[in-house]
Amino acid sequence: MKILVINAGSSSMKYQLIDMNDESVLAKGNCERIGIDGHFKHTTGTGKKYEIDVTMNNHTEAFVQIKDALLDKEHGVITDLGEVSAIGHRVVQGGALFSESKIVDDEVIAGIESLIPLAPLHNAAHLQGIRACLDVFGKDVPQVVVFDTAFHSTMPEKAYMYAVPYEFYEKYAVRRYGAHGTSHRYVSQRCAELMGKDIKDLKIITCHLGNGSSITAVDGGKVVDTSMGLTPLDGIMMGTRTGSLDPSVVTFIAEKENLSPSEMDTLLNKKSGFLGISGISSDDRDVSEAAEKGNKRAKLAIDMLEYQILKYVGSYNAVLGGMDALVFTAGIGENQYSHRASVCHKLEYMGVKIDDKLNEEYIHGNWGKISTPDSSVEIWVIPTNEELVIARDTKALVEASK
Numbered sequence: 001m002k003i004l005v006i007n008a009g010s011s012s013m014k015y016q017l018i019d020m021n022d023e024s025v026l027a028k029g030n031c032e033r034i035g036i037d038g039h040f041k042h043t044t045g046t047g048k049k050y051e052i053d054v055t056m057n058n059h060t061e062a063f064v065q066i067k068d069a070l071l072d073k074e075h076g077v078i079t080d081l082g083e084v085s086a087i088g089h090r091v092v093q094g095g096a097l098f099s100e101s102k103i104v105d106d107e108v109i110a111g112i113e114s115l116i117p118l119a120p121l122h123n124a125a126h127l128q129g130i131r132a133c134l135d136v137f138g139k140d141v142p143q144v145v146v147f148d149t150a151f152h153s154t155m156p157e158k159a160y161m162y163a164v165p166y167e168f169y170e171k172y173a174v175r176r177y178g179a180h181g182t183s184h185r186y187v188s189q190r191c192a193e194l195m196g197k198d199i200k201d202l203k204i205i206t207c208h209l210g211n212g213s214s215i216t217a218v219d220g221g222k223v224v225d226t227s228m229g230l231t232p233l234d235g236i237m238m239g240t241r242t243g244s245l246d247p248s249v250v251t252f253i254a255e256k257e258n259l260s261p262s263e264m265d266t267l268l269n270k271k272s273g274f275l276g277i278s279g280i281s282s283d284d285r286d287v288s289e290a291a292e293k294g295n296k297r298a299k300l301a302i303d304m305l306e307y308q309i310l311k312y313v314g315s316y317n318a319v320l321g322g323m324d325a326l327v328f329t330a331g332i333g334e335n336q337y338s339h340r341a342s343v344c345h346k347l348e349y350m351g352v353k354i355d356d357k358l359n360e361e362y363i364h365g366n367w368g369k370i371s372t373p374d375s376s377v378e379i380w381v382i383p384t385n386e387e388l389v390i391a392r393d394t395k396a397l398v399e400a401s402k
């Protein structure tokens with residue numbers, strides 16, 4: 001069974017074709033700058049590459065590029081579209097409507113549409129992706145949606161409510177939903193497997209640290225709290241996003257600078273975080289390099305990030321009543337070992353012991369356990385694989401529906 005996984009953004013569409021017999025990636029790529037000028041990249045599992053500048057006016061035109069590349073004589077990986085058994089889509093916001101993955105039907109489409117106000121750019125783009133697949137593949141190829149928020153749907157009320165007047169929860173469903181759920185789900189389950197234990201018996205804190213970052217407390221396989229909120233702006237500071245703030249900072253700056261809500265939104269989402277503090281870059285590699293060369297603001301950005309990770313881990317440790325494992329994943333979590341070291345050394349008071357040598361070795365695709373045998377908590381570096389989770393859910397739902 002071959003499954004096409006689609007991650008449609010407002011101006012991009014990433015894809016992977018996965019052979020579920022051995023879960024290998026047959027091809028993957030990205031349609032970038034849809035509706036702008038257009039660039040298309042495609043790589044096969046055997047390393048053949050194809051890349052062109054091509055205008056893609058909308059997601060259906062982008063999808064035609066994907067289809068043509070998959071079928072191409074030179075760099076294609078299938079000979080007939082019929083080989084694609086199903087399509088799985090990443091959907092950012094499932095709100096309180098979707099606590100698990102679903103086969104796409106009219107009701108599911110209406111549900112995703114109704115959640116557009118909570119994720120305007122993302123959910124609208126996902127729907128374009130779903131409709132583009134319908135245009136190109138027709139109704140006979142089943143489509144499945146996997147929600148980024150679903151894994152967090154087990155959070156208790158006391159964790160997801162904000163202390164604003166209750167009517168705003170009732171009127172607009174304002175609450176914490178979290179994000180990166182598919183990644184937190186994958187790495188927490190993988191961690192339990194690697195530890196040789198049932199996830200039901202484990203308390204795990206998962207740190208997804210990338211351009212966007214979130215930290216989640218997982219008790220017995222269920223999320224009890226997560227750092228991202230109504231939107232992916234909450235929690236720890238990120239590449240260009242603030243993370244948590246005193247809300248008065250927002251009203252104060254907006255008043256002083258005479259900024260509209262949407263201008264303020266841009267400032268908080270695109271101009272803050274690593275970029276805003278360092279003034280250099282949103283990319284951890286650039287900021288770390290500058291910090292090493294003595295740039296004070298770059299060093300401050302790094303110190304702030306490590307401090308905030310530590311605070312979340314400490315507070316979730318309290319929420320869970322102790323932890324069995326701490327997991328690092330995503331671009332920064334899998335590669336920037338100095339942050340892992342800094343955070344874990346500060347946890348030594350509670351018996352956490354990191355193996356510094358292994359920690360420095362486990363980067364760039366090397367991964368595994370980085371705690372010492374006598375550490376009170378197992379520390380793991382586990383590469384995330386959201387596409388694989390989407391493909392597995394798609395396969396399971398499609399098979400169950402037959």
Ligand code: ADP
Pocket residue numbers: 209210211212239282283284285286330331332333335336364
């Ligand atoms: P996204 O949230 O866009 O998926 P990633 O998970 O790729 O982002 O994370 C991007 C961040 O990870 C950047 O700050 C970058 O510096 C860092 N990163 C990614 N790859 C590496 C690497 N090989 N070495 C060091 N840092 C990396």
